[in-house]
Amino acid sequence: MAGLFITFEGPDGAGKTSVLAQLLPLLKQQAQKQIIETREPGGNPISEAIRRIILDPKNTAMDKRTEALLYAAARRQHIVEKIRPVLAADKIVLCDRFVDSSLAYQGSGRQIGISAVAKMNEFATEQLTPDLTLYLDVPSKLGLTRIAAHRQEQNDRLDQEALSFHQKVRQAYLDLAKSHPDRIKIIDATQALTTVIADCQQMIIRTYPAWFK
Numbered sequence: 050m051a052g053l054f055i056t057f058e059g060p061d062g063a064g065k066t067s068v069l070a071q072l073l074p075l076l077k078q079q080a081q082k083q084i085i086e087t088r089e090p091g092g093n094p095i096s097e098a099i100r101r102i103i104l105d106p107k108n109t110a111m112d113k114r115t116e117a118l119l120y121a122a123a124r125r126q127h128i129v130e131k132i133r134p135v136l137a138a139d140k141i142v143l144c145d146r147f148v149d150s151s152l153a154y155q156g157s158g159r160q161i162g163i164s165a166v167a168k169m170n171e172f173a174t175e176q177l178t179p180d181l182t183l184y185l186d187v188p189s190k191l192g193l194t195r196i197a198a199h200r201q202e203q204n205d206r207l208d209q210e211a212l213s214f215h216q217k218v219r220q221a222y223l224d225l226a227k228s229h230p231d232r233i234k235i236i237d238a239t240q241a242l243t244t245v246i247a248d249c250q251q252m253i254i255r256t257y258p259a260w261f262k
């Protein structure tokens with residue numbers, strides 16, 4: 050598969066959305082190919098509809114395996130409709146979350162098990178793996194504090210989980226980064242936003258110099 054597939058991961062409140070919003074125009078100025086930004090769950094109408102169901106705080110009855118299957122279903126549609134066609138056109142995809150989120154949140158946070166969730170996602174992804182993953186690391190308490198301090202709308206169903214859930218998620222991400230050091234790069238997201246953005250920009254351009262001016 051041609052193209053360049055870069056994902057952004059992190060616990061809730063790590064700053065992925067803020068970083069991507071400011072990083073995208075910077076990278077677009079330097080990129081040799083078109084960049085498409087997208088997110089999970091979402092990125093197309095069907096997956097955005099699934100997102101609304103998963104994150105709706107009213108859906109307290111949702112079983113943890115149902116949740117894992119819904120994330121994988123949204124991912125499958127996203128890959129087929131958007132990610133694969135963009136990569137096949139030799140363009141760059143920047144994606145806010147991908148399979149690592151399912152491994153950390155459902156595999157570890159929900160305690161379904163990393164290998165069970167990985168296996169389920171192999172069916173959805175047919176082995177599509179990011180070329181590079183920037184993991185924005187923050188202590189869980191800081192991420193949740195940021196969300197509480199700034200978010201206007203009601204917290205979604207996952208944000209509302211206990212601190213211990215979010216701590217399991219963070220530890221799983223750190224373990225994943227240790228197991229995949231070539232793909233997953235840790236970015237210190239406790240720093241000022243401008244520094245986090247600069248670190249992400251540098252990491253991408255240093256890793257793929259041929260793709261950027």
Ligand SMILES: Nc1ncnc2c1ncn2[C@@H]1O[C@H](COP(=O)(O)OP(=O)(O)OP(=O)(O)O)[C@@H](O)[C@H]1O
Pocket residue numbers: 059060061062063064065066067068195196199200208238239240241242243245
């Ligand atoms: N480096 C930073 N320093 C201080 N505040 C930050 C930083 N990065 C983001 N924030 C603030 O933290 C809040 C959460 O950031 P953001 O929504 O970008 O995180 P996120 O990783 O996308 O979270 P989620 O996954 O829960 O959607 C925002 O209000 C944002 O302004």
Ligand SMILES: Cc1cn([C@H]2C[C@H](O)[C@@H](COP(=O)(O)O)O2)c(=O)[nH]c1=O
Pocket residue numbers: 061088089090120146147148150151152154155207208
């Ligand atoms: C892809 C994916 C996401 N999640 C969780 C992580 C967040 O709490 C929400 C998504 O919200 P965001 O504001 O876009 O970060 O969903 C998950 O548990 N599993 C996944 O595979």
